[in-house]
Amino acid sequence: GDEFFCSHCRALQPPDPTRDYFSLMNCNRSFRVDVTKLQHRYQQLQRLVHPDFFSQKSQTEKHFSDKHSTLVNDAYKTLQAPLTRGLYLVS
Secondary structure, three states: OHHHEOOOOOOEOOOOOOOOHHHHOOOOOOOOOOHHHHHHHHHHHHHHHOHHHHOOOOHHHHHHHHHHHHHHHHHHHHHHOHHHHHHHHHO
16 A cells, blocks of 8 residues: 555555556456455555545545545456456456
8 A cells, every 4th residue: 555655755646547457456467356355455445545534634635535546446346347357358
């Protein structure tokens, strides 16, 4: 989770919209995915970046949190289902 935060000030950093979903979710880039491990990683990431945890932070961090959370949700939904995972692999 440290890749999401500044190493000096610990502020949430902007997400990389080009980041590979498999990399984000710590999965091998393969059709075969451990769905339990995927779910655990999803929960772990949401505990780090979910907007509810940034309500007292700056507008910038709130915005980044929203973007991170959306990226994590999209990655999870895509990799969880075999059809969308397969389509993502060939895209």
